[in-house]
Amino acid sequence: xxxxxxxxxxxxxxxSRELNLFHVTMMGVGMMIGAGVxxxxxxxxxxxxxxGVVLTFALNGLLxxxxxxxxxxxxxxxxxxxxxxxxxxxAFGRGPSFVAGWMEWFASSVAxxxxxxxxxxxxxxxxxxxxLLDWVPFPEFYSQKIVAILIAIIFIYINYRGASExxxxxxxFTLGQTITLGIIGIVGIxxxxxxxxxxxxxxxFMPHGWDKLLITMGFTYVAFExxxxxxxxxxxxxxxxxxxxxxxxxxxxxVVTTYILVSFAAIVSVKAGSPGVEGAVWEWIGSFKEKxxxxxxxxxxxxxxxxxxxxxxxxxxxxxxxxxxxxxxVSYALGRDRMLPKFxxxxxxKQKTPYIALFFTSILIITVSTFLPTMDVASxxxxxxxxxxxxxxLSVIKxxxxxxxxxxYGYIMPFFPYIPILAIFxxxxxxxxxxxxxxxxxxxxxxxxxxxxxxxxxxxxxHVITSRDEIVVIEEEKAPEKKGYRILVPVxxxxxxxxxxxxxxxxxxxxxxxxxxxxMVPIPDQVPLSDAEKYVMTGREAITEAMLYLEPQxxxxxxxxxxxxxxxxxxxxxxxxxxxxxxLGWPERTAFGRGFILGSTLDPVVEKAPCxxxxxxxxxxxxxxxxxxxxxxxxxxxxxxxxASILIxxxxxxxxxxxxxxxxxPTKDIEAFLDDTVEERGLNKNSFTPKYIIAKNxxxxxxxxxxxxxxxxxxxxxxxxxxxxxxxxxSLPEEVAKHIRKPLIMVKASKGLxxxxxxxx
Numbered sequence: 001x002x003x004x005x006x007x008x009x010x011x012x013x014x015x016s017r018e019l020n021l022f023h024v025t026m027m028g029v030g031m032m033i034g035a036g037v038x039x040x041x042x043x044x045x046x047x048x049x050x051x052g053v054v055l056t057f058a059l060n061g062l063l064x065x066x067x068x069x070x071x072x073x074x075x076x077x078x079x080x081x082x083x084x085x086x087x088x089x090x091a092f093g094r095g096p097s098f099v100a101g102w103m104e105w106f107a108s109s110v111a112x113x114x115x116x117x118x119x120x121x122x123x124x125x126x127x128x129x130x131x132l133l134d135w136v137p138f139p140e141f142y143s144q145k146i147v148a149i150l151i152a153i154i155f156i157y158i159n160y161r162g163a164s165e166x167x168x169x170x171x172x173f174t175l176g177q178t179i180t181l182g183i184i185g186i187v188g189i190x191x192x193x194x195x196x197x198x199x200x201x202x203x204x205f206m207p208h209g210w211d212k213l214l215i216t217m218g219f220t221y222v223a224f225e226x227x228x229x230x231x232x233x234x235x236x237x238x239x240x241x242x243x244x245x246x247x248x249x250x251x252x253x254x255v256v257t258t259y260i261l262v263s264f265a266a267i268v269s270v271k272a273g274s275p276g277v278e279g280a281v282w283e284w285i286g287s288f289k290e291k292x293x294x295x296x297x298x299x300x301x302x303x304x305x306x307x308x309x310x311x312x313x314x315x316x317x318x319x320x321x322x323x324x325x326x327x328x329x330v331s332y333a334l335g336r337d338r339m340l341p342k343f344x345x346x347x348x349x350k351q352k353t354p355y356i357a358l359f360f361t362s363i364l365i366i367t368v369s370t371f372l373p374t375m376d377v378a379s380x381x382x383x384x385x386x387x388x389x390x391x392x393x394l395s396v397i398k399x400x401x402x403x404x405x406x407x408x409y410g411y412i413m414p415f416f417p418y419i420p421i422l423a424i425f426x427x428x429x430x431x432x433x434x435x436x437x438x439x440x441x442x443x444x445x446x447x448x449x450x451x452x453x454x455x456x457x458x459x460x461x462x463h464v465i466t467s468r469d470e471i472v473v474i475e476e477e478k479a480p481e482k483k484g485y486r487i488l489v490p491v492x493x494x495x496x497x498x499x500x501x502x503x504x505x506x507x508x509x510x511x512x513x514x515x516x517x518x519x520m521v522p523i524p525d526q527v528p529l530s531d532a533e534k535y536v537m538t539g540r541e542a543i544t545e546a547m548l549y550l551e552p553q554x555x556x557x558x559x560x561x562x563x564x565x566x567x568x569x570x571x572x573x574x575x576x577x578x579x580x581x582x583x584l585g586w587p588e589r590t591a592f593g594r595g596f597i598l599g600s601t602l603d604p605v606v607e608k609a610p611c612x613x614x615x616x617x618x619x620x621x622x623x624x625x626x627x628x629x630x631x632x633x634x635x636x637x638x639x640x641x642x643x644a645s646i647l648i649x650x651x652x653x654x655x656x657x658x659x660x661x662x663x664x665x666p667t668k669d670i671e672a673f674l675d676d677t678v679e680e681r682g683l684n685k686n687s688f689t690p691k692y693i694i695a696k697n698x699x700x701x702x703x704x705x706x707x708x709x710x711x712x713x714x715x716x717x718x719x720x721x722x723x724x725x726x727x728x729x730x731s732l733p734e735e736v737a738k739h740i741r742k743p744l745i746m747v748k749a750s751k752g753l754x755x756x757x758x759x760x761x
Contacts, residue, residue, distance in 0.1 A: 019237045019238060020237075020238050020243065021238075021243045021246060021247055021250075024230050024237055024243060024244065024247040025230075025246075025247040025250045025251050025254075026175060026251075026318075027229055027230060027247075027251075027321075027322050027325070028226055028227045028229060028230045028247055028248060028251030028252075028322075029178060029226075029251045029254050029255055029318075030177070030226070030315075030318030030319055030321060030322045031225070031226025031227070031229045031318075031319050031322035031323065031326070032223060032224055032225065032226035032227065032251065032252075032255045032319075033177055033178070033181070033223075033226075033255060033258065033315050033318070033319070037057075037220070037223040037259055037262070037293075037315075038293050038294070038308070038311075038312050038315070039293075040216075040219060040220040040222075040223055041053060041262070041263055041266055041292060041293040042285060042286060042288050042289050042291060042292020042293050042295075042296075043216075043219060043286075043289055043292070044056050044216040044219065044220055044263075045266070045267070045282050045285050045286040045292060046283075046285075046286030046287070046289060046292070047208065047212050047215050047216050047219075047286075048206065048208060048212040048213055048215070048216045049204065049205065049206050049207040049208055049212075049282055050201055050202045050203075050205065050267045050281075050282040051202055051204075051205030051206050052205075052206050052208070052212060052213060052216055053216065053263045053266075053267070054260060054263050054264060054267075055206075055213060056213060056216040056217050056220055056263075057220065057223075057256065057259035057260055057263055058256065058260055059213065059217060060217050060220060060221055060223070060224050061224065061252060061255070061256030061259065061260075063217075063221075063224075063423060063426050063427070063430075064224040064227065064252050064256075065249070065252050065253075065256075066393075066419050066420070066422060066423035067227075067389045067392065067393060067420075067423045067427070068227050068248045068249060068252050069249075069413040069419055069420075070392050070393050070395075070396040070413065070419075070420050070423070071227065071228055071230070071248055071392055072244065072245035072248045072249060072411045072413070073245070073396055073400070073409065073411055073412055073413050074087045074392065074395060074396050074399065075230070075240070075244040075245060075248070076240075076241045076242070076244060076245045076409050076410030076411040077241075077399075077407040077408060077409045077410070078090065078407070084100045084101070084104055084228065084330075084388045084391055084392050084395075085097055085098075085100050085101030085104060085330055085333050085334065086333060087100075087391070087392055087395040087396070087399070088100040088101075088391050088392075088395055089337070090395070090399060090403070091394070091395035091398040091399050092391075092394075092395070092398070094339075094456075094460070094461060094464055095453075095456055095461070096391065097339075098334070098339045098452065098455075098456045098460050098464075099449060099452050099453065099456070100387075100388055100391045101330050101331075101333060101334045101339065102334075102448075102449070102451075102452035102455070103384040103387055103388055103448070103449060103452070104228075104326070104327075104330045104384070104385075104388055105327050105330045105331050105334070105361070105364075106364070106380075106381065106384060106448050107225075107380075107381035107382075107384040107385050107388070108229070108323045108326040108327035108330065108381075109323070109327040109361055109364040109365050109368065110364075110365075110368050110380070110381040111222075111225070111319070111323045111381050112152070112319075112320050112323035112324050112327065112361075112365045113148075113152075113364075113365045113366075113368035113369040113372075114381075115316040115317070115319045115320035115323065116148035116149070116151055116152045116316075116320060116365065116369045117144065117148045117369055118312065118316040119147070119148070119151050119313060119316040119317055119320065120143075120144040120145070120146075120147035120148040120151065121144055122309055122312045122313055122316070123147060123313060124140065124143055124144060124147060125309070126306075126309045126313075145369070145370055148369045148370075149366055149369060149370065151317070151320065152320070152362070152365050152366055152369060153362075153366075155317070155320050155321050155324055156324060156358065156362045156365075158321065159321070159324045159325055159328060159353065159358055160348075160351060160353055160355060160358055161351060161353070176314040176318075177311050177314035177315045177318060178254065178258065180307055180310060180311040180314065181258050181261070181262050181311055182258065182261070183307070184261075184262050184265050184297055184300070184301075184304075184307065184308075184311075185258065185261025185262050185264070185265050186261070187265065187300060187301050188261065188262070188264055188265020188266070188268050188269060188300060189261070189264070189265070191265075191268055191269070191300065192264075192268045195271065197271070197272075198268040198270075198271060198272075199268065200272065201267050201268055201270070201272065201280075201281040201282060202267060202282075207282075214429065214430070214433050215433060215436060217430055217433075218430040218431075218433035218434050218436070218437065219434075219437055221382065221386070221430055222381075222382045222385075223255075223259065224252070224255070225381075225382065225385045226251075226255075226319070226322060227248045227251050227252055228326070228385075228388070228389075228392075229322045229323070229325065229326040230244055230247050230248050230251065240410075241408070241409075241410030241411075242410050242411075244410075245410055245411035262293075265296075265297070265300060266285060266292070266293055266296040266297065267281070267282060267285070267296075269296040269297055269299050269300035269304075270284065270285065270296055270299045270300075274299065293308065294308045294309075324358070324361060324362075324365065327361040327364070327365075328353075328354060328357045328358045328361045329354070329357075331344055331354075331357040331360060331361055332344060332345055332354035332357040335354075335356070335357060337464055337465050338460070338463040338464050338465045339456070339460040339463075339464055340460070341463075343356045344356055344357045344360070345357070376438050376440040376441055376444065379434060379437055379438035379440075379441035380438075380440075380441040380444040380445040380448070382434060382441070383431055383434055383441055383442070383445045384445055384448070384449075386427050386428075386430060386431040386434075387431070387445075389423065389427050390424055390427060390428065393420035393421075393423045393424045393427075394420070394424065396413075396417075396420050397416075397417045397420055397421075400416060400417070401608070402568060402571070402604075402608065403565075403568065484512060484513065484514055485511040485512060485513040485514070485580050485581070486513060486514050486516065486577060486578065486579050486580050486581070487504065487507065487508055487511070487513045487514070487515050487516070487579070487580065487581045487582075487583060488516050488518055488570075488573065488574060488577060488579040488581070488582050488583070489501060489504055489515060489516070489517050489518065489582075489583045490518045490519070490520065490570050490582070490584060491517055491518070491519055491585075492519070492585070500583065500585045500616060501517075502620075502621030503583070503616050503619055503621055503647075504583050505621070506646055506647055507581070507583065507614065507643070507646055507647075510646045511580075511581070513580070513581070514557075515557075516557050516559065516577060516579070517557070517559070518559050518560075518561070518570065518573055519559070519560045519561075520561055520566045520569040520570060521560060521561065559573065561573065566601050567601045567602075567603070567604035567605050568604070570582070570601075570605050570609070571604065571605060571608050571609050574609050574610065574611055575610065579609075579611050580611055580612060580750075581611055581612040581613070581614060582605065582609055582611060582612070582613050582614070583614050583615075583616070584602060584605065584613065584614070584615045584616070585615070585616055585617075586602075586615055586616060586617035586618070586744075587601065587602065602615065606718065606748055610750060611750050612639060612747070612748070612749055612750050613747065613748040614643060614745060614746075614747050615745065615746040615747070616743075616744075616745055617743065617744040617745070617746070618743050618744065619713065619743040619744070619745060620743065623647075623648070623649035623650075623653065624647050624648055624649060624653060624712050624713040625648075625649050625652060625653055625654065625712055626653070626654045626655075626656065626709075626710060626711050626712055626713075627644045627647065627648055627653070627654070627655050627656065627711065627712075627713045627714070627715060628656050628658055628705065628706055628709065628711040628713070628714045628715070629641055629644050629655060629656065629657050629658065629714075629715045629716075629717075630658050630659075630660070630702045630714075630716055630717070631657040631658060631659050631668065631670060631673075631717075632659065632668060632717075633668055633673065634717070635749040635750075636717030636718045636747065636748055636749050637717045638677060638717075638749065639717060639747050639748070639749035640715045640716065640717035640745075640747045641655070641657065641677065641683070642683075643715055643745065643747055644713075644715050645683045645684070645687070647713065647745075648687060650684075653687055654687060654688075654689055655687050655688050655689070656688075656689050656690070656691050656709075656711070657670045657673075657674075657688060657690050657691070658690075658691050658692075658693065658702065658705060659690070659691075659692050659693070660692075660693045660694075660695055660698050660701045660702065661692070661693075661694055661695075662694070662695070662696060662698075663694055663696065667692045667694075670690035670692075671690060674688055674690070691705075693705065699736065702714075702716075702736060702740075703736065703739045703740055706736075706740045706742055707739075707740060707741055707742065711742055712742065712743065713742065713743045713744075713745065714736075714740055714742050714743070714744050714745070715744075715745045715746075715747060716736050716744065716745070716746050716747070717746075717747050717748070717749070718746065718747070718748040
């Protein structure tokens with residue numbers, strides 16, 4: 001078995017919960033309002049014009065909100081340290097999740113090195129203006145490196161002191177930068193009101209065309225990276241299911257409002273025709289590139305240059321604090337799950353912080369700050385942040401589809417799944433567009449990802465610990481290499497195993513099929529995974545009984561797996577084994593009235609399994625003389641006819657396709673259908689006797705015909721309507737299951753291409 005099940009009975013250490021809503025909100029704001037916005041405004045004005053810079057931040061903010069909704073939903077349901085890594089682990093498994101965590105660790109660490117250098121550059125520049133650095137014997141380049149390393153060490157120590165110190169320090173610096181930026185924005189609005197002529201600086205609004213927005217959005221999207229750091233605080237946040245989603249959405253709303261205000265203030269800060277300003281104001285600001293914002297604000301208000309310098313210092317330090325925290329927590333999560341060596345998950349007993357993960361994160365930050373071309377590597381970090389966002393948006397779709405009944409959500413996004421799909425499309429567009437900013441970034445990013453893949457294959461996959469959400473194979477007989485029809489038969493206990501496999505006999509014979517027996521061992525949440533073997537005996541007995549009956553006649557293999565959720569375990573096995581048909585037994589007790597039609601296990605399997613499904617209810621193993629098949633056409637009805645033709649007595653049997661129509665409505669032409677289908681599928685037309693009934697209620701007519709007629713089997717095909725959706729108004733399968741007193745089979749046909757896509761995804 002790949003991976004290890006770690007005993008959970010020993011004493012464990014965990015992170016302390018000390019961060020409230022204000023702390024985690026400010027952490028996200030601090031991460032987003034880094035150096036990117038100050039360096040980006042001047043460049044965005046140069047490329048897209050005065051209106052373009054405002055639209056750039058507004059549209060990027062909308063796009064960030066889309067992904068933040070995905071993060072918020074997943075974080076409310078899975079409040080653990082690790083963020084995107086944990087989401088990918090649950091949604092897609094070990095390999096993709098390790099790559100996601102590996103990218104996130106690198107991206108956050110490199111972003112931290114950028115903020116170290118930003119702090120060093122602006123701080124030294126300010127002190128040089130005051131004439132306080134004349135005594136320094138080093139060239140400016142080395143001074144910047146030394147200060148960058150010192151500020152990194154200071155904030156590494158703050159993070160070592162614990163989450164409470166980290167959150168409080170981050171909240172202080174973030175509050176400072178937000179207030180100063182707010183002052184700049186408010187002054188800009190006041191100046192525009194006092195002198196409306198400055199609004200003419202927005203004319204022309206988009207001088208270079210609307211397509212330039214893609215360039216500026218791609219370049220400045222780094223200014224919106226940061227809300228994901230809140231997901232890393234899941235293990236340390238008070239009431240995380242409520243506070244983490246709120247913090248994500250609040251932080252983006254604060255940042256978007258701030259960015260729009262300061263970009264507006266930058267445009268109106270300079271009056272046209274002022275001394276030194278030639279041509280359009282937006283061209284003058286754009287000519288200074290990354291220094292454009294500072295030059296504009298210096299004209300807006302007294303001490304504007306000083307205020308910008310102080311703001312950048314606040315911004316770079318708060319962002320540095322948040323990136324160190326984020327990078328440390330994701331590497332801690334990788335160590336916790338043994339994707340990286342175990343010591344990455346060591347927690348200081350005194351400080352309750354992952355000090356080894358912090359140490360290696362520190363090495364990465366300081367190394368990049370000292371030796372690497374930071375701007376190109378920062379672009380690589382941006383690309384990998386976008387890759388992470390792809391993963392999260394895909395994860396929220398898959399987890400909602402397949403695990404929503406297992407999770408407790410504190411927040412559910414609206415308009416699902418359209419919001420994450422839109423986010424995926426536009427983020428892909430921006431990621432591709434980043435090639436215009438840095439070709440080297442598109443070299444560095446694949447190299448880092450490639451290294452991560454190698455680490456996973458040569459280390460992680462052999463050491464990883466099984467998580468509570470995974471499906472693990474306990475025993476499995478390897479199936480012989482065969483590309484024929486495959487039937488999967490989940491068996492639960494020895495008492496009903498023989499009845500189920502007896503009916504499987506005819507179906508497998510008609511299909512010349514290979515049979516796989518599957519038993520899922522449900523392990524309760526409170527039971528350690530290391531005790532899974534104690535729950536295997538019943539399933540092993542059931543499989544033994546079935547194999548004694550079937551093995552002499554058909555090629556047969558067996559698998560025993562443990563899981564936390566039986567339905568998800570069956571669906572996973574179906575995809576992995578490329579099953580063509582699942583044969584299930586009707587549960588003795590169904591959860592009618594509790595949100596399920598057929599039962600908590602059958603409902604998800606019927607809805608999501610990408611193959612044909614046959615469900616037997618009280619069906620003895622025999623040749624049936626007369627079979628009723630309610631028929632409305634479509635693939636499910638056709639499949640029901642096919643199953644009936646396999647189970648019917650070949651000499652004396654009669655199949656009755658029944659079509660029910662409401663008064664005044666035409667009936668389905670069963671004869672025409674049989675003419676087309678019988679020859680195609682090799683059926684005996686003489687065994688079919690169509691019947692038509694006019695009735696107001698479809699379900700009542702079927703139930704009456706089935707119970708009062710001399711039928712010894714009823715086969716019902718699922719309707720085209722989504723199966724679980726039908727429980728809202730009362731469904732045909734539920735009515736049939738409750739009231740038909742004859743042996744019953746329910747079938748669902750696979751949907752061709754859609755089933756193939758389901759199997760792959």
